[in-house]
Amino acid sequence: xxxxxxxxxxxxxxxxxxxxxxxxxxxxxxxxxxxxxxxxxxxxxxxxxxxxxxxxxxxxxxxxxxxxxxxxxxxxxxxxxxxxxxxxxxxxxxxxxxxxxxxxxxxxxxxxxxxxxxxxxxxxxxxxxxxxxxxxxxxxxxxxxxxxxxxxxxxxxxxxxxxxxxxxxxxxxxxxxxxxxxxxxxxxxxxxxxxxxxxxxxxxxxxxxxxxxxxxxxxxxxxxxxxxxxxxxxxxxxxxxxxxxxxxxxxxxxxxxxxxxxxxxxxxxxxxxxxxxxxxxxxxxxxxxxxxxxxxxxxxxxxxxxxxxxxxxx
Numbered sequence: 001x002x003x004x005x006x007x008x009x010x011x012x013x014x015x016x017x018x019x020x021x022x023x024x025x026x027x028x029x030x031x032x033x034x035x036x037x038x039x040x041x042x043x044x045x046x047x048x049x050x051x052x053x054x055x056x057x058x059x060x061x062x063x064x065x066x067x068x069x070x071x072x073x074x075x076x077x078x079x080x081x082x083x084x085x086x087x088x089x090x091x092x093x094x095x096x097x098x099x100x101x102x103x104x105x106x107x108x109x110x111x112x113x114x115x116x117x118x119x120x121x122x123x124x125x126x127x128x129x130x131x132x133x134x135x136x137x138x139x140x141x142x143x144x145x146x147x148x149x150x151x152x153x154x155x156x157x158x159x160x161x162x163x164x165x166x167x168x169x170x171x172x173x174x175x176x177x178x179x180x181x182x183x184x185x186x187x188x189x190x191x192x193x194x195x196x197x198x199x200x201x202x203x204x205x206x207x208x209x210x211x212x213x214x215x216x217x218x219x220x221x222x223x224x225x226x227x228x229x230x231x232x233x234x235x236x237x238x239x240x241x242x243x244x245x246x247x248x249x250x251x252x253x254x255x256x257x258x259x260x261x262x263x264x265x266x267x268x269x270x271x272x273x274x275x276x277x278x279x280x281x282x283x284x285x286x287x288x289x290x291x292x293x294x295x296x297x298x299x300x301x302x303x304x305x306x307x308x309x310x311x312x313x314x
Contacts, residue, residue: 020060080119106147138184138201149209150174158207173214176223185227198230236272244288275300
């Protein structure tokens with residue numbers, strides 16, 4: 001193998017397997033001399049790959065952990081496995097690693113050959129993830145499109161469905177993707193409304209980067225705080241429920257807001273859960289309850305009751 005760049009890539013691929021390689025075996029694999037292997041190892045070290053050499057008759061080499069993360073070389077199967085895993089995780093916000101996962105997925109899918117991208121899509125379409133009931137799933141392609149637009153500072157167009165169902169088209173300068181642990185939000189400057197906005201990503205459809213670049217504006221506060229304030233004002237609602245049991249019988253998430261009531265215990269709190277999920281959570285407590293507000297929660301509870309009664313053959 002006389003092509004030095006190709007030989008270095010092959011050598012790196014071998015070293016990235018978790019074992020020690022004798023110099024003679026590497027030389028045999030690459031069909032070069034032991035001296036060439038030593039020179040190639042030095043080149044990899046100059047590129048930032050921490051290759052450790054061991055002494056002895058054979059002399060072995062292995063890749064060890066370094067102070068910085070060098071580029072990885074993946075074969076087809078490894079690239080597909082990582083892309084499938086990142087897509088599966090990206091569709092549901094995972095606290096602590098969510099933004100990094102989307103950035104990694106965007107980078108990987110940008111360089112995946114078409115044949116591998118097709119394999120990833122086929123695998124994902126054939127699998128189903130068990131999601132938490134209090135979050136909304138998001139198409140990973142939507143997230144990667146947005147992440148790429150944020151990183152590239154490209155204006156973004158998309159269709160958006162508001163909480164009341166109203167549809168609109170938006171042209172924005174994307175600033176950050178933020179996860180709350182159960183939902184994804186895009187913080188962006190809305191060009192038509194000339195103001196900063198927070199968009200729930202599960203309500204976004206058909207996003208595409210326009211190719212038009214922009215100079216980033218200064219957000220008046222931290223992106224996480226901006227989302228937190230927006231969610232507190234727009235995504236939560238006041239709940240008042242009377243449960244037919246004492247406060248001691250209620251779970252901790254209700255107990256702190258409980259006050260005595262002639263019918264049992266009255267609880268008032270703010271919720272950002274979907275009405276259907278909150279109705280199910282209340283039903284799972286195992287005590288009778290009456291929804292006083294909001295009306296859409298009462299509607300969700302009646303719908304849940306009807307479905308359960310039908311399932312039981314009643």
